Amino acid sequence: MDPFIRALIAVVGAERVLSDPADMAPYLTDWRGRYRGVARAVVCPESTGEVAAVVRLCAGHEVPIVPQGGNTGLCGGATPGADGEAIVLALGRLNRIRDIDADNNTIVVEAGCTLAAVQTAAVEAGRLFPLSLASEGSCTIGGNLSTNAGGVQVLRYGNTRELVLGLEAVLPDGRVWDGLRGLRKDNTGYDLKQLFIGAEGTLGVITAAVLKLYPAIHQRATAWVAVPDPVSAVHMLGLMRRHCGDRVTAFEIVGRSALDLVLAHIPGSRDPLLGRPEWSVLIELSDPAESADTRTLLEAALSHAVDEGLACDAVVANSLAQASALWALRENISEAQRLEGVSIKHDVSVPVSRIPDFLDRARQRLTQMWPDIRIVAFGHIGDGNLHYNLSKQAAEANAAFVGRTSEANRIVHDLVASLGGSISAEHGLGQLKRDEILRYKPAVEMELMRSIKRTLDPQGLMNPGKVLDVTVRAGRANEKI
């Protein structure tokens, strides 16, 4: 037996080192089937101590490490490359809720807990952990932290980064950094946790975190609103905030074509409004105050919106079932797209004030190139973040079209950059956008990133080929500039 494999088995036990191809297969591909890799083994530690021992072993044998949580990522960040040298470090067994402190509004969780498990633990303690994503039943909090996941409640609660008070991480040399503090104020040096958050596993392995809890929500109101155009949607958000303050929790724009795909593919879907408006907005207010009347507040605000010409029509959910049905329309867009066929996808953000500009100019430039293009646009307009997906209706034409992904990216990403935006708002860089980002990041910024990478991971073993390309391995100084 390979001595390295034997050493791994000595740390975690034989059942938790997978080397049989059939056992490894699910870990070697991303969930969309877009990336497929090869690994030396899949290792499944159960504790921070085991993670540290495995990492130390890998450092000693110069074996690269690909950390993996729920394997729900969208950029191939948790899939190994083709050279088969790495292990996949599957963290799903680090799944203990270590502590909940309701008075301090903190919860200490291990990286392998699913997001749903963390949400449930919060509810059971009479609190709320507000991170909410479509994949929450499978994705792990370690993955959420490593990708700085967003979701539908960023408008009110911020990204994952804003929800973290402390981290525990295993460094690339196997040492454990215990930074698990649950303090809201602590100015005693550099905020090191911020490096690991959003680093997509390239600087170390996150093993646990202290997360913030919020007051439990007792009142929600949901509405589906037709707006004349995206400019009105942006202004309606301002109006909502003036009238409803912090209660505005979600504000999602849904383009006509996105809704039509859902109506076509998802059984039981119903168009909430007549008139087939070109643009709709799904709004949700929520309130921890037990005495709140969010429905009345929402109706009053929508009334103002109509008076000011920002909204044409609206329906306010009058039951949980109706609210769920409205949310389902938004949440099923991805599935509806999948059933329709392939498309060229973008996850971009621009300043909220530039969203209408982006939508106008992108359509102009794309239809100039492809007059029969279908644009499916939807997303977190309140954060300036749009999912912007391109396809053609006819299957054969679509097959040819998706071969022109780089041309489409050039148009969309150049426009986003010119508007001061980001080419990856939520999903990270992974493998998918590692090279694309070089077109848009200032050189000094890439250099700072590389210098930090080299400092924390001098052997270059942590998730190589993801986020940035700095290949420095002992004995093979293959450094890219």
Add this chain to the structure above:
Amino acid sequence: MDPFIRALIAVVGAERVLSDPADMAPYLTDWRGRYRGVARAVVCPESTGEVAAVVRLCAGHEVPIVPQGGNTGLCGGATPGADGEAIVLALGRLNRIRDIDADNNTIVVEAGCTLAAVQTAAVEAGRLFPLSLASEGSCTIGGNLSTNAGGVQVLRYGNTRELVLGLEAVLPDGRVWDGLRGLRKDNTGYDLKQLFIGAEGTLGVITAAVLKLYPAIHQRATAWVAVPDPVSAVHMLGLMRRHCGDRVTAFEIVGRSALDLVLAHIPGSRDPLLGRPEWSVLIELSDPAESADTRTLLEAALSHAVDEGLACDAVVANSLAQASALWALRENISEAQRLEGVSIKHDVSVPVSRIPDFLDRARQRLTQMWPDIRIVAFGHIGDGNLHYNLSKQAAEANAAFVGRTSEANRIVHDLVASLGGSISAEHGLGQLKRDEILRYKPAVEMELMRSIKRTLDPQGLMNPGKVLDVTVRAGRANEKI
């Protein structure tokens, strides 16, 4: 003339290089008069370009740089050391508001803007910039960013770190990093701004920032509440949140001795309640919603608090003047202490749930050592952050007592650490706590900090002797472990 001085003058002009001792004097001491340093010159650039040129010059001549904003810091972080080698880089002239985008809720400011100027610009745009400190008329936003300033509204809006979307900084080699993005979602690599925020000028010079704006506040309600004990205060905060949700904006505990000092020294101060309660809490609710009735909400919540035995007595302000008078009691504590005499000061945080523990045990241990000790405790109990200041009432005894600062620190800081807290909640490390922190930070964390410092600032020219002690100068490798 010294060629280095001549070169500085060539960059910024003669009137903005101060080398006359009388001109330099105000820059060479902190505002409390605790630290006094020597500098080669005080340099006052007016633009990012000038800052970059000055830094480049210093890098070439191996001259250390001490960045300084409003010089309101409390840890000597902006005061040069005694060797006279450094320049003070006074940033007050970088004071332009570069842009306001109300729809995107962002403002772009230069580092030398006073906090008050930023707040005013936000109000004029119909928004709120919620960072609020006692020193806001003088402190600069660059200083707030470099120290990750807190203040009284952290409970609702977070620290400075949570208020920043983008940064512009001059790196130690003089290159400018333009990271001025106004995006709420951007996952395209490491979040580099997080390194500079809270780094107290040791990694580079912050020259501009994109800050978040919030909905303008239209309703406030303020109350002064007597509580039976600190445990009740912590539970009352929970109650406030359940009833008032996000409206809870400030929650400040004031101990009897702190209030008595204000009543003794500050003309016009009046005790808001009868009975001389041992502990009081100043609560503020605020609401952007124009239709809100925060006063009724606060009164209802306080009524519940009384019913549950969490509050004994309360007065709710019924006018702006009355609200200001209540706030003045809290805000004047520092001045009252100053007028009373010297004290041994602590700025600590523990998890909110451990505050009562801390207060009990600290008092126990300190009175064991000094039976006649006077403890002045007050602060941001909602964040777990207390100002905890020790003195003796008799002047002569006090003079002897303050000589025993390290013994007092040992007791207080050891206790804070054992409760999972921080020895510097708000004020940073500067010079004051640079060595003290070594007792409480894990070695691996100090090492990570040093490696980052060495990577970004290999010449060791940025604010040496502050935050951490890594003295590596070209030709004088004097590295501390």
